[in-house]
Amino acid sequence: MKTGIHPEYHTIKVVMTDGTEYFTRSTLGKEGDTLNLDIDPKTHPAWTGGSAQLLDRGGRVSRFNSRFGALSALGKK
Numbered sequence: 001m002k003t004g005i006h007p008e009y010h011t012i013k014v015v016m017t018d019g020t021e022y023f024t025r026s027t028l029g030k031e032g033d034t035l036n037l038d039i040d041p042k043t044h045p046a047w048t049g050g051s052a053q054l055l056d057r058g059g060r061v062s063r064f065n066s067r068f069g070a071l072s073a074l075g076k077k
Contacts, residue, residue, distance in 0.1 A: 016040045 007027040013034045015021050028035060041047040 017043050 008030070009025055009027055010031040011023055012026045012028055012032070013021055013023055015034060015036045017037055017040050026035075
């Protein structure tokens, strides 16, 4: 491994949206810096299973559903 080409790997503090904190190692910033998250697994719908509405801009979703709506994920009809 070449010397002097890799970023410094150090400890930073991560603050979640609800205020909880933990320490991890990262190449972000410098030793002791704080990373404040705007979105985290405790609040984001992708992890919490929240319902999100899909906006149909210009009928793209409708066209997609009309063309491929009969197909299922496993190839069964």
